[in-house]
Amino acid sequence: MSKLKMRVAVAAASLAVLAGVSVATAGSAAASARIFGTLAGCQTAGNTLAQQGELIGYECVPTLHGGYYLYTW
16 A cells, blocks of 8 residues: 555545444555454454455554554454
């Protein structure tokens, strides 16, 4: 992913946190990050993707704005 695309994705993700919605960044599943307003929402999305076989593992990491990043691999 180019630096410009990454910056655009981060800006969109930051705005999504403020709005309380999730947004997926561009890139492969291993490098994707999604932002959720609650820990429960993040864990639900991670569990759903895992049950669908879309990922090997995930982690919900708190953001500075009170949301949670869903990192998948």
